[in-house]
Amino acid sequence: MNAAFRQVLALLACATGLIALLGQANHELSSFALTLSSPGLLVVYSALRLPLSRGLVVTGLTGLLLDAGAPIPFGSHALLLGLGYCALHGVRARLPREETLVGVVAAIFINLGLFVVLAFARLGELPDPGSAALRLLSDLLVSQLATALIGPWFLALQSRALELAGVAPSSLPAWSRRFG
Amino acid sequence: MPRRFDQARPFLALGVALLAWLLLPALFKRFARLGIYELQAPVEVSASYVRDLQEFWSEKTRSKNELIEAARDLSRLNSAYELRLAEDGRLRAEIDRLEALLRLPSYGEFRAEPARVVRRDFTAWWQRLVIRKGGNHGLLVGSPVIYSGGLAGRISEVHATTAVVELISSPGLRLAAVFEGDDRPVSFQGGVNPPLRPAEGLLEFVPLDIFATPASPRRLVTSGLGGVYPPGLAVAEVFQLEPSTDGLFKSGRARLDPRLGRLSEVTVLVPLDGDFLPAGAPKP
Numbered sequence: 001m002n003a004a005f006r007q008v009l010a011l012l013a014c015a016t017g018l019i020a021l022l023g024q025a026n027h028e029l030s031s032f033a034l035t036l037s038s039p040g041l042l043v044v045y046s047a048l049r050l051p052l053s054r055g056l057v058v059t060g061l062t063g064l065l066l067d068a069g070a071p072i073p074f075g076s077h078a079l080l081l082g083l084g085y086c087a088l089h090g091v092r093a094r095l096p097r098e099e100t101l102v103g104v105v106a107a108i109f110i111n112l113g114l115f116v117v118l119a120f121a122r123l124g125e126l127p128d129p130g131s132a133a134l135r136l137l138s139d140l141l142v143s144q145l146a147t148a149l150i151g152p153w154f155l156a157l158q159s160r161a162l163e164l165a166g167v168a169p170s171s172l173p174a175w176s177r178r179f180g
Numbered sequence: 181m182p183r184r185f186d187q188a189r190p191f192l193a194l195g196v197a198l199l200a201w202l203l204l205p206a207l208f209k210r211f212a213r214l215g216i217y218e219l220q221a222p223v224e225v226s227a228s229y230v231r232d233l234q235e236f237w238s239e240k241t242r243s244k245n246e247l248i249e250a251a252r253d254l255s256r257l258n259s260a261y262e263l264r265l266a267e268d269g270r271l272r273a274e275i276d277r278l279e280a281l282l283r284l285p286s287y288g289e290f291r292a293e294p295a296r297v298v299r300r301d302f303t304a305w306w307q308r309l310v311i312r313k314g315g316n317h318g319l320l321v322g323s324p325v326i327y328s329g330g331l332a333g334r335i336s337e338v339h340a341t342t343a344v345v346e347l348i349s350s351p352g353l354r355l356a357a358v359f360e361g362d363d364r365p366v367s368f369q370g371g372v373n374p375p376l377r378p379a380e381g382l383l384e385f386v387p388l389d390i391f392a393t394p395a396s397p398r399r400l401v402t403s404g405l406g407g408v409y410p411p412g413l414a415v416a417e418v419f420q421l422e423p424s425t426d427g428l429f430k431s432g433r434a435r436l437d438p439r440l441g442r443l444s445e446v447t448v449l450v451p452l453d454g455d456f457l458p459a460g461a462p463k464p
Binding site for chain 2: 016023024035052078128132135136138139
Protein backbone atom coordinates (compact mmCIF):
# COMPACT_ATOMS: atom_id res chain seq x y z
CA MET A 1 0.00 0.00 0.00
CA ASN A 2 1.56 3.32 -0.96
CA ALA A 3 2.20 6.18 1.44
CA ALA A 4 -0.52 8.47 0.11
CA PHE A 5 -3.19 5.80 0.49
CA ARG A 6 -2.06 4.95 4.02
CA GLN A 7 -2.05 8.63 4.94
CA VAL A 8 -5.62 9.09 3.66
CA LEU A 9 -6.83 5.95 5.44
CA ALA A 10 -5.20 6.88 8.75
CA LEU A 11 -6.73 10.38 8.71
CA LEU A 12 -10.15 9.04 7.69
CA ALA A 13 -10.04 6.56 10.59
CA CYS A 14 -9.32 9.46 12.97
CA ALA A 15 -12.16 11.50 11.44
CA THR A 16 -14.56 8.55 11.81
CA GLY A 17 -13.55 8.28 15.46
CA LEU A 18 -14.15 11.99 16.11
CA ILE A 19 -17.51 11.93 14.30
CA ALA A 20 -18.59 8.91 16.38
CA LEU A 21 -17.43 10.55 19.62
CA LEU A 22 -19.24 13.81 18.87
CA GLY A 23 -22.31 11.75 17.94
CA GLN A 24 -22.23 10.06 21.35
CA ALA A 25 -21.73 13.40 23.10
CA ASN A 26 -24.71 14.84 21.20
CA HIS A 27 -26.78 11.80 22.18
CA GLU A 28 -26.14 12.60 25.84
CA LEU A 29 -26.63 16.35 25.35
CA SER A 30 -29.95 15.97 23.52
CA SER A 31 -32.03 16.51 26.66
CA PHE A 32 -30.33 19.93 27.10
CA ALA A 33 -31.13 20.88 23.48
CA LEU A 34 -27.49 21.55 22.67
CA THR A 35 -25.38 20.21 19.82
CA LEU A 36 -21.63 19.90 19.48
CA SER A 37 -20.00 20.08 16.09
CA SER A 38 -16.44 20.72 15.08
CA PRO A 39 -15.99 20.74 11.32
CA GLY A 40 -12.84 22.83 11.76
CA LEU A 41 -11.03 20.04 13.59
CA LEU A 42 -11.75 17.66 10.71
CA VAL A 43 -10.01 20.02 8.30
CA VAL A 44 -7.03 21.63 10.05
CA TYR A 45 -4.53 18.79 10.04
CA SER A 46 -4.95 18.12 6.32
CA ALA A 47 -4.92 21.82 5.49
CA LEU A 48 -1.83 22.64 7.56
CA ARG A 49 0.30 19.55 7.06
CA LEU A 50 -0.64 17.67 3.87
CA PRO A 51 -0.01 18.48 0.20
CA LEU A 52 -2.96 20.04 -1.64
CA SER A 53 -4.33 17.06 -3.60
CA ARG A 54 -4.06 14.58 -0.73
CA GLY A 55 -5.49 17.00 1.81
CA LEU A 56 -8.39 17.80 -0.47
CA VAL A 57 -9.16 14.09 -0.89
CA VAL A 58 -9.13 13.56 2.90
CA THR A 59 -11.34 16.61 3.43
CA GLY A 60 -13.79 15.61 0.69
CA LEU A 61 -14.13 12.06 1.99
CA THR A 62 -14.54 13.32 5.57
CA GLY A 63 -17.31 15.63 4.34
CA LEU A 64 -19.01 12.68 2.65
CA LEU A 65 -18.81 10.73 5.94
CA LEU A 66 -20.77 13.56 7.57
CA ASP A 67 -23.16 13.84 4.63
CA ALA A 68 -24.10 10.16 4.64
CA GLY A 69 -25.84 10.49 8.00
CA ALA A 70 -27.40 13.92 7.57
CA PRO A 71 -30.70 14.89 5.90
CA ILE A 72 -29.11 17.39 3.52
CA PRO A 73 -28.03 17.05 -0.12
CA PHE A 74 -25.16 14.60 -0.41
CA GLY A 75 -21.94 16.55 -0.85
CA SER A 76 -22.97 19.67 1.13
CA HIS A 77 -20.60 19.06 4.04
CA ALA A 78 -17.87 18.04 1.60
CA LEU A 79 -18.22 21.39 -0.17
CA LEU A 80 -18.28 23.40 3.07
CA LEU A 81 -15.27 21.57 4.51
CA GLY A 82 -13.56 22.00 1.15
CA LEU A 83 -14.06 25.76 1.37
CA GLY A 84 -12.62 25.81 4.89
CA TYR A 85 -9.72 23.68 3.69
CA CYS A 86 -8.94 25.98 0.76
CA ALA A 87 -9.11 29.11 2.92
CA LEU A 88 -6.65 27.65 5.43
CA HIS A 89 -4.38 26.04 2.84
CA GLY A 90 -4.05 29.40 1.12
CA VAL A 91 -2.62 31.09 4.22
CA ARG A 92 -0.68 28.23 5.76
CA ALA A 93 2.68 29.44 4.41
CA ARG A 94 2.40 32.47 6.70
CA LEU A 95 1.59 30.42 9.82
CA PRO A 96 3.80 28.39 12.18
CA ARG A 97 1.75 25.38 11.12
CA GLU A 98 3.50 22.73 13.22
CA GLU A 99 2.20 24.42 16.40
CA THR A 100 -0.78 22.80 18.11
CA LEU A 101 -2.13 26.17 19.21
CA VAL A 102 -2.24 27.37 15.61
CA GLY A 103 -4.20 24.25 14.63
CA VAL A 104 -6.73 24.76 17.42
CA VAL A 105 -7.19 28.46 16.68
CA ALA A 106 -7.55 27.70 12.95
CA ALA A 107 -10.21 25.06 13.78
CA ILE A 108 -12.12 27.60 15.87
CA PHE A 109 -12.04 30.14 13.03
CA ILE A 110 -13.19 27.54 10.48
CA ASN A 111 -16.05 26.56 12.81
CA LEU A 112 -17.04 30.21 13.02
CA GLY A 113 -16.82 30.74 9.26
CA LEU A 114 -18.90 27.67 8.45
CA PHE A 115 -21.42 28.66 11.12
CA VAL A 116 -21.87 32.08 9.54
CA VAL A 117 -22.24 30.58 6.04
CA LEU A 118 -24.81 28.03 7.23
CA ALA A 119 -26.74 30.53 9.35
CA PHE A 120 -27.06 32.97 6.44
CA ALA A 121 -27.95 30.23 3.97
CA ARG A 122 -30.49 28.30 6.01
CA LEU A 123 -31.84 30.39 8.89
CA GLY A 124 -34.91 31.34 6.85
CA GLU A 125 -35.89 27.67 6.56
CA LEU A 126 -36.64 27.49 10.30
CA PRO A 127 -40.17 28.38 11.42
CA ASP A 128 -39.05 30.67 14.26
CA PRO A 129 -35.73 32.34 13.32
CA GLY A 130 -35.57 34.25 16.64
CA SER A 131 -35.35 31.21 18.89
CA ALA A 132 -33.35 29.34 16.23
CA ALA A 133 -30.69 32.08 16.32
CA LEU A 134 -30.44 31.70 20.10
CA ARG A 135 -30.08 27.95 19.71
CA LEU A 136 -27.46 28.30 16.98
CA LEU A 137 -25.42 30.73 19.07
CA SER A 138 -25.53 28.37 22.08
CA ASP A 139 -24.48 25.48 19.85
CA LEU A 140 -21.62 27.56 18.47
CA LEU A 141 -20.46 28.52 21.95
CA VAL A 142 -20.37 24.94 23.30
CA SER A 143 -18.83 23.71 20.05
CA GLN A 144 -16.02 26.25 20.25
CA LEU A 145 -15.38 25.30 23.87
CA ALA A 146 -15.31 21.62 22.94
CA THR A 147 -12.99 22.35 20.00
CA ALA A 148 -10.59 24.20 22.27
CA LEU A 149 -10.68 21.33 24.77
CA ILE A 150 -10.34 18.35 22.44
CA GLY A 151 -8.38 20.09 19.67
CA PRO A 152 -4.89 19.37 21.04
CA TRP A 153 -5.82 15.74 21.68
CA PHE A 154 -7.28 15.24 18.20
CA LEU A 155 -4.30 16.84 16.44
CA ALA A 156 -1.95 14.64 18.49
CA LEU A 157 -4.09 11.61 17.63
CA GLN A 158 -3.77 12.35 13.92
CA SER A 159 0.00 12.84 14.19
CA ARG A 160 0.35 9.60 16.12
CA ALA A 161 -1.90 7.69 13.71
CA LEU A 162 0.28 8.80 10.79
CA GLU A 163 3.42 7.87 12.71
CA LEU A 164 2.01 4.42 13.43
CA ALA A 165 1.16 4.01 9.76
CA GLY A 166 4.73 5.12 8.95
CA VAL A 167 3.55 8.09 6.88
CA ALA A 168 3.97 11.13 9.14
CA PRO A 169 4.39 14.20 6.88
CA SER A 170 7.77 15.04 8.45
CA SER A 171 9.09 11.50 7.82
CA LEU A 172 8.33 11.52 4.10
CA PRO A 173 10.92 12.68 1.54
CA ALA A 174 10.70 16.34 0.46
CA TRP A 175 9.37 15.54 -3.06
CA SER A 176 6.58 13.44 -1.54
CA ARG A 177 5.66 16.20 0.90
CA ARG A 178 5.43 18.70 -1.92
CA PHE A 179 3.65 16.68 -4.61
CA GLY A 180 1.77 14.03 -2.60
CA MET B 181 4.75 30.35 -10.03
CA PRO B 182 3.28 33.80 -9.18
CA ARG B 183 2.35 34.10 -5.51
CA ARG B 184 -1.23 35.19 -6.26
CA PHE B 185 -1.87 32.06 -8.35
CA ASP B 186 -0.29 29.89 -5.66
CA GLN B 187 -2.86 31.15 -3.17
CA ALA B 188 -5.75 30.56 -5.57
CA ARG B 189 -4.61 27.02 -6.41
CA PRO B 190 -6.60 25.31 -3.60
CA PHE B 191 -9.81 27.06 -4.74
CA LEU B 192 -9.09 26.10 -8.34
CA ALA B 193 -8.64 22.48 -7.27
CA LEU B 194 -11.88 22.65 -5.27
CA GLY B 195 -13.68 24.10 -8.31
CA VAL B 196 -12.45 21.23 -10.49
CA ALA B 197 -13.51 18.70 -7.83
CA LEU B 198 -16.93 20.38 -7.57
CA LEU B 199 -17.39 20.28 -11.33
CA ALA B 200 -16.47 16.60 -11.42
CA TRP B 201 -18.93 15.97 -8.56
CA LEU B 202 -21.76 17.77 -10.38
CA LEU B 203 -21.14 15.68 -13.48
CA LEU B 204 -21.39 12.41 -11.56
CA PRO B 205 -24.68 10.55 -12.13
CA ALA B 206 -27.28 10.78 -9.33
CA LEU B 207 -27.39 6.98 -9.10
CA PHE B 208 -23.70 6.89 -8.22
CA LYS B 209 -24.19 9.53 -5.51
CA ARG B 210 -27.14 7.64 -4.05
CA PHE B 211 -25.17 4.40 -4.03
CA ALA B 212 -22.17 6.16 -2.43
CA ARG B 213 -24.37 7.70 0.28
CA LEU B 214 -25.97 4.36 1.16
CA GLY B 215 -22.58 2.63 1.08
CA ILE B 216 -20.94 5.16 3.40
CA TYR B 217 -23.96 5.12 5.75
CA GLU B 218 -23.93 1.32 6.03
CA LEU B 219 -20.17 1.42 6.58
CA GLN B 220 -20.60 3.77 9.56
CA ALA B 221 -23.74 2.12 10.96
CA PRO B 222 -21.92 -0.67 12.90
CA VAL B 223 -19.95 1.97 14.84
CA GLU B 224 -23.14 3.59 16.13
CA VAL B 225 -24.96 0.32 16.71
CA SER B 226 -21.98 -1.08 18.67
CA ALA B 227 -21.95 2.06 20.82
CA SER B 228 -25.65 1.57 21.60
CA TYR B 229 -25.04 -2.08 22.59
CA VAL B 230 -22.19 -0.94 24.85
CA ARG B 231 -24.56 1.60 26.43
CA ASP B 232 -27.13 -1.14 27.03
CA LEU B 233 -24.46 -3.33 28.63
CA GLN B 234 -23.40 -0.44 30.84
CA GLU B 235 -27.02 0.02 31.91
CA PHE B 236 -27.32 -3.71 32.60
CA TRP B 237 -24.27 -3.71 34.89
CA SER B 238 -25.46 -0.60 36.71
CA GLU B 239 -28.85 -2.29 37.27
CA LYS B 240 -27.02 -5.34 38.67
CA THR B 241 -25.84 -3.22 41.59
CA ARG B 242 -29.40 -2.83 42.88
CA SER B 243 -30.26 -4.59 46.14
CA LYS B 244 -32.74 -7.46 46.48
CA ASN B 245 -35.16 -5.23 48.40
CA GLU B 246 -35.26 -2.78 45.50
CA LEU B 247 -35.97 -5.64 43.08
CA ILE B 248 -38.77 -6.99 45.30
CA GLU B 249 -40.34 -3.51 45.43
CA ALA B 250 -40.02 -3.16 41.63
CA ALA B 251 -41.65 -6.59 41.11
CA ARG B 252 -44.52 -5.61 43.41
CA ASP B 253 -45.09 -2.34 41.52
CA LEU B 254 -44.89 -4.21 38.23
CA SER B 255 -47.55 -6.75 39.30
CA ARG B 256 -49.87 -3.86 40.25
CA LEU B 257 -49.28 -2.28 36.86
CA ASN B 258 -49.92 -5.62 35.14
CA SER B 259 -53.31 -6.02 36.82
CA ALA B 260 -54.24 -2.46 35.84
CA TYR B 261 -53.18 -3.15 32.24
CA GLU B 262 -55.20 -6.39 32.15
CA LEU B 263 -58.30 -4.42 33.08
CA ARG B 264 -57.48 -1.82 30.39
CA LEU B 265 -56.96 -4.59 27.82
CA ALA B 266 -60.40 -6.05 28.56
CA GLU B 267 -61.92 -2.57 28.22
CA ASP B 268 -59.94 -2.01 25.02
CA GLY B 269 -61.29 -5.25 23.52
CA ARG B 270 -64.86 -4.23 24.36
CA LEU B 271 -64.38 -0.77 22.80
CA ARG B 272 -62.77 -2.27 19.69
CA ALA B 273 -65.72 -4.60 19.23
CA GLU B 274 -68.06 -1.62 19.62
CA ILE B 275 -66.11 0.36 16.98
CA ASP B 276 -66.25 -2.59 14.56
CA ARG B 277 -70.01 -2.91 15.14
CA LEU B 278 -70.60 0.82 14.52
CA GLU B 279 -68.35 0.82 11.44
CA ALA B 280 -70.33 -2.11 10.01
CA LEU B 281 -73.67 -0.49 10.94
CA LEU B 282 -72.82 2.95 9.50
CA ARG B 283 -70.66 1.59 6.66
CA LEU B 284 -67.74 3.80 7.74
CA PRO B 285 -64.23 3.23 6.42
CA SER B 286 -62.17 1.65 9.18
CA TYR B 287 -58.89 3.06 10.53
CA GLY B 288 -55.80 1.17 9.43
CA GLU B 289 -54.38 -1.73 11.37
CA PHE B 290 -50.80 -1.50 12.58
CA ARG B 291 -48.19 -3.96 13.78
CA ALA B 292 -46.25 -2.63 16.77
CA GLU B 293 -42.47 -2.99 16.45
CA PRO B 294 -40.52 -1.84 19.57
CA ALA B 295 -36.99 -0.60 18.88
CA ARG B 296 -34.06 0.71 20.92
CA VAL B 297 -32.67 4.13 20.13
CA VAL B 298 -29.12 4.03 18.78
CA ARG B 299 -28.53 7.77 18.61
CA ARG B 300 -30.40 11.01 19.19
CA ASP B 301 -29.40 13.67 16.69
CA PHE B 302 -31.00 16.96 17.73
CA THR B 303 -29.69 20.00 15.88
CA ALA B 304 -31.42 23.31 15.20
CA TRP B 305 -32.00 22.16 11.60
CA TRP B 306 -33.30 18.64 12.23
CA GLN B 307 -34.35 16.40 15.12
CA ARG B 308 -33.86 12.72 14.43
CA LEU B 309 -33.42 9.37 16.09
CA VAL B 310 -31.58 6.41 14.69
CA ILE B 311 -33.23 3.18 15.85
CA ARG B 312 -31.86 -0.35 15.95
CA LYS B 313 -34.35 -1.91 13.53
CA GLY B 314 -34.66 -1.38 9.81
CA GLY B 315 -35.54 -3.19 6.64
CA ASN B 316 -34.65 -6.47 8.39
CA HIS B 317 -37.78 -6.03 10.56
CA GLY B 318 -40.04 -4.86 7.75
CA LEU B 319 -40.12 -1.18 8.74
CA LEU B 320 -41.51 1.16 6.09
CA VAL B 321 -40.76 4.78 5.27
CA GLY B 322 -43.52 7.03 6.62
CA SER B 323 -44.63 4.67 9.42
CA PRO B 324 -45.68 6.50 12.61
CA VAL B 325 -43.47 6.14 15.68
CA ILE B 326 -44.86 6.38 19.21
CA TYR B 327 -43.52 6.38 22.78
CA SER B 328 -45.07 6.40 26.24
CA GLY B 329 -45.89 10.13 25.91
CA GLY B 330 -47.70 9.86 22.56
CA LEU B 331 -46.52 10.50 19.01
CA ALA B 332 -42.73 10.65 18.53
CA GLY B 333 -42.55 11.13 14.76
CA ARG B 334 -42.37 9.11 11.59
CA ILE B 335 -39.80 6.94 9.83
CA SER B 336 -37.91 9.00 7.25
CA GLU B 337 -35.25 6.52 6.12
CA VAL B 338 -35.01 2.75 6.32
CA HIS B 339 -31.61 1.06 6.09
CA ALA B 340 -30.57 -2.58 6.38
CA THR B 341 -30.43 -2.80 10.19
CA THR B 342 -31.29 0.73 11.27
CA ALA B 343 -33.96 3.31 10.52
CA VAL B 344 -34.12 7.08 10.96
CA VAL B 345 -37.07 8.68 12.75
CA GLU B 346 -37.92 12.32 12.08
CA LEU B 347 -39.32 13.66 15.34
CA ILE B 348 -42.34 15.91 15.70
CA SER B 349 -39.96 18.57 17.04
CA SER B 350 -38.23 18.69 13.64
CA PRO B 351 -38.92 21.72 11.42
CA GLY B 352 -39.56 19.42 8.46
CA LEU B 353 -42.53 17.66 10.03
CA ARG B 354 -46.07 19.00 9.70
CA LEU B 355 -49.23 17.16 10.67
CA ALA B 356 -52.95 17.66 11.07
CA ALA B 357 -53.94 17.60 14.74
CA VAL B 358 -57.08 18.32 16.75
CA PHE B 359 -57.66 19.72 20.21
CA GLU B 360 -58.85 17.06 22.63
CA GLY B 361 -62.65 17.14 22.65
CA ASP B 362 -62.84 19.03 19.33
CA ASP B 363 -62.89 17.60 15.82
CA ARG B 364 -61.67 20.57 13.73
CA PRO B 365 -58.17 20.00 12.36
CA VAL B 366 -55.33 22.45 12.92
CA SER B 367 -51.84 22.49 11.44
CA PHE B 368 -48.92 21.58 13.70
CA GLN B 369 -45.27 22.13 12.80
CA GLY B 370 -42.23 21.40 14.96
CA GLY B 371 -38.97 23.27 14.79
CA VAL B 372 -38.74 25.62 17.76
CA ASN B 373 -35.90 24.13 19.76
CA PRO B 374 -34.49 26.68 22.21
CA PRO B 375 -31.43 25.69 24.25
CA LEU B 376 -31.89 24.19 27.75
CA ARG B 377 -35.68 24.08 27.36
CA PRO B 378 -38.15 21.53 25.97
CA ALA B 379 -38.92 21.77 22.26
CA GLU B 380 -41.96 23.69 21.07
CA GLY B 381 -44.15 23.56 17.99
CA LEU B 382 -46.12 26.12 16.04
CA LEU B 383 -49.86 25.96 15.37
CA GLU B 384 -51.80 27.48 12.50
CA PHE B 385 -55.43 27.53 11.37
CA VAL B 386 -56.82 27.26 14.90
CA PRO B 387 -60.54 28.18 15.11
CA LEU B 388 -61.20 31.48 16.88
CA ASP B 389 -63.37 29.94 19.63
CA ILE B 390 -60.55 27.82 21.04
CA PHE B 391 -58.56 29.28 23.93
CA ALA B 392 -55.35 28.21 25.65
CA THR B 393 -53.11 29.99 28.13
CA PRO B 394 -50.07 28.92 30.16
CA ALA B 395 -52.41 28.60 33.18
CA SER B 396 -54.94 26.43 31.33
CA PRO B 397 -53.15 24.67 28.46
CA ARG B 398 -55.04 22.46 25.98
CA ARG B 399 -53.95 19.03 24.84
CA LEU B 400 -53.34 18.46 21.13
CA VAL B 401 -53.79 14.99 19.66
CA THR B 402 -53.46 13.44 16.20
CA SER B 403 -56.55 13.79 14.03
CA GLY B 404 -56.23 10.56 12.06
CA LEU B 405 -56.77 12.54 8.85
CA GLY B 406 -54.70 11.35 5.93
CA GLY B 407 -54.41 7.89 7.43
CA VAL B 408 -50.72 8.16 8.34
CA TYR B 409 -51.06 8.67 12.10
CA PRO B 410 -53.72 6.83 14.13
CA PRO B 411 -56.15 9.26 15.81
CA GLY B 412 -55.90 10.26 19.47
CA LEU B 413 -52.13 10.14 19.98
CA ALA B 414 -50.86 12.96 22.22
CA VAL B 415 -48.79 15.50 20.28
CA ALA B 416 -48.22 18.54 22.50
CA GLU B 417 -49.70 20.89 25.06
CA VAL B 418 -50.87 24.22 23.63
CA PHE B 419 -50.09 27.12 25.97
CA GLN B 420 -50.46 30.18 23.75
CA LEU B 421 -53.02 31.15 21.12
CA GLU B 422 -53.28 34.54 19.43
CA PRO B 423 -55.34 35.80 16.49
CA SER B 424 -53.36 35.51 13.28
CA THR B 425 -52.77 38.52 11.02
CA ASP B 426 -55.66 37.62 8.67
CA GLY B 427 -58.11 37.52 11.61
CA LEU B 428 -59.75 34.34 10.32
CA PHE B 429 -57.86 31.92 12.54
CA LYS B 430 -55.55 31.83 15.51
CA SER B 431 -51.94 30.74 15.58
CA GLY B 432 -50.01 29.66 18.64
CA ARG B 433 -47.32 27.66 20.32
CA ALA B 434 -47.34 24.23 21.87
CA ARG B 435 -44.90 22.67 24.32
CA LEU B 436 -43.66 19.16 23.51
CA ASP B 437 -43.10 16.52 26.16
CA PRO B 438 -39.55 16.87 27.62
CA ARG B 439 -39.26 13.04 27.50
CA LEU B 440 -38.91 13.41 23.73
CA GLY B 441 -35.35 14.58 24.32
CA ARG B 442 -34.45 11.51 26.38
CA LEU B 443 -36.00 8.70 24.36
CA SER B 444 -34.23 5.37 24.63
CA GLU B 445 -36.99 3.13 23.25
CA VAL B 446 -39.81 3.75 20.78
CA THR B 447 -42.46 1.70 19.00
CA VAL B 448 -42.90 1.80 15.25
CA LEU B 449 -46.44 1.25 13.99
CA VAL B 450 -46.03 -0.63 10.72
CA PRO B 451 -49.23 -0.40 8.62
CA LEU B 452 -50.72 -3.78 7.80
CA ASP B 453 -53.48 -2.54 5.56
CA GLY B 454 -52.23 -1.66 2.05
CA ASP B 455 -54.63 1.31 1.85
CA PHE B 456 -52.94 3.02 4.79
CA LEU B 457 -49.38 2.68 3.56
CA PRO B 458 -47.44 5.93 3.12
CA ALA B 459 -47.09 7.10 -0.48
CA GLY B 460 -44.37 5.22 -2.32
CA ALA B 461 -43.99 2.46 0.27
CA PRO B 462 -43.96 -1.14 -1.00
CA LYS B 463 -46.93 -3.28 0.10
CA PRO B 464 -46.12 -5.77 2.87
